[in-house]
Amino acid sequence: MATAHSEATEETVERLFATPASTLDPELPAVPFGSWFDEKIPKRSGKIFEIRQCSSVNADSNPTACLAMDVEIISRHRRLHLEFEQDSLAFRGGALSASELDGEFALESLAKLPDLLRRGMRPFPLTCPSNTELKLRESYAGLFEWCEDGGGTRQGPARAWFSTGIYLLHRGQYTDGTKTGDWIECDRFERCAFNTYKGGVKQ
Numbered sequence: 001m002a003t004a005h006s007e008a009t010e011e012t013v014e015r016l017f018a019t020p021a022s023t024l025d026p027e028l029p030a031v032p033f034g035s036w037f038d039e040k041i042p043k044r045s046g047k048i049f050e051i052r053q054c055s056s057v058n059a060d061s062n063p064t065a066c067l068a069m070d071v072e073i074i075s076r077h078r079r080l081h082l083e084f085e086q087d088s089l090a091f092r093g094g095a096l097s098a099s100e101l102d103g104e105f106a107l108e109s110l111a112k113l114p115d116l117l118r119r120g121m122r123p124f125p126l127t128c129p130s131n132t133e134l135k136l137r138e139s140y141a142g143l144f145e146w147c148e149d150g151g152g153t154r155q156g157p158a159r160a161w162f163s164t165g166i167y168l169l170h171r172g173q174y175t176d177g178t179k180t181g182d183w184i185e186c187d188r189f190e191r192c193a194f195n196t197y198k199g200g201v202k203q
Contacts, residue, residue, distance in 0.1 A: 009051045012067050016089050024084075024091055027111035040114050041080070046072040054083045054092065066092055073117070080117070082107070129156040142169055153177045162188060172197070 017034025024033055047069060054066040067089070071080040073096075083092040094107035096116050107116050128134050128147035132155050137144045146158035154174035162169055167190060172183030178200030186192040196203045 009049055009067070012051060012086060012089075013049045016067065016084060019089055021110070024089065025110040027109070037113075040117065041071060042073055042117070048072075051086055126157045126159060132156055146174065168192070 017032060017037070019033050020030045021028035021033040021036040022030040028036060048071075050068050050070075051065060052068055054064070054068050065086050067084045067086055069080075069082040069084070071082075072078070073080055078096065078098050080094065080096050082094040084090065085092060091110055094113075095104050096107065097104045105116055107113060126134055126145050126147060132147040132149045135146050135148045142160055142162045144158075144160045146154050147156035149155045154177050156173060157171075158174055159171045160169040161167060167188065168184070168186050170183060170185045172179055172185075173181045175181075179197035180199070181197065183195050183197060184192050185195060
């Protein structure tokens with residue numbers, strides 16, 4: 001779904017989507033950018049376009065008027081931000097933010113967008129502490145990730161997703177098999193609570 005904030009914005013968006021993708025990035029195919037883009041982003045994602053003063057994620061770019069594209073990637077916690085020059089449509093840069101993962105992934109080339117989306121939708125595996133190994137359990141209920149020491153005790157980061165693998169169920173840390181520190185815990189409606197645990201007890 002595209003929302004145009006002005007007639008000028010709508011015209012610029014139409015011109016951008018009709019431009020061959022290979023014109024914007026030589027590594028992309030010579031098909032309209034709009035077709036390529038719609039094929040790459042997940043279905044049900046919402047797009048918002050606006051011409052405004054943009055301060056690109058590319059530090060070399062000056063804040064000038066540009067076409068800003070903000071895409072809510074299914075989950076409202078994941079947002080893709082792209083910037084294009086208003087006149088030339090040259091790509092200025094972008095980023096994918098994932099608030100529930102405390103992550104922001106920069107994008108310098110449109111050709112890297114599919115990889116960036118895959119990374120944002122299913123982030124790289126957890127980094128486990130030394131002397132522990134990553135454990136995974138996948139079932140109809142979802143995907144569970146945690147780190148476990150040689151004695152089978154959970155230690156370090158843990159994360160879980162609902163069955164779609166997109167929506168976060170929880171993320172936090174274990175110490176000697178009990179929840180500790182700050183946790184984010186969500187339901188299927190993406191309502192998330194930030195809780196603090198001490199010795200496995202919610203404070």
